[in-house]
Amino acid sequence: MQCERLIKQTKTWFLHVQNETMAPARMISFIENHASHCAICLADPDLQEEISRISEIVLPESKIPKAVRQHQEQTAEDESEDEEKGTEDTEEEGEEEEEEKEDEDEDEEEVFDNDDET
16 A cells, blocks of 8 residues: 555444444445545555455454355355265265166076076
8 A cells, every 4th residue: 555544544434343332244335435535546656455464354254255155155166066976986886786786686586496497
């Protein structure tokens, strides 16, 4: 951050957030509002990156934008499904092999039964 005014305001706002006299989302909106109107902030190339880092620190999980949360949840679900499929596939293969053996055993028994009748 290059803007001294924004730095001072951010520190003050953060103290309010810590004292629970200001909502974290409001602090972020104040920072973004200042950055969108200040000439120094508009010229700062790294400011948006710094604002996003501050947002990650200050905002609780429930206040992260819904689209970002959904993407994170979907990624986590996909990973867990992949892990489950790995174990299920081996279990299913084992079950299929057992069923095939049982079918073969039944076929053999039928053959022996037919031989006894002749």
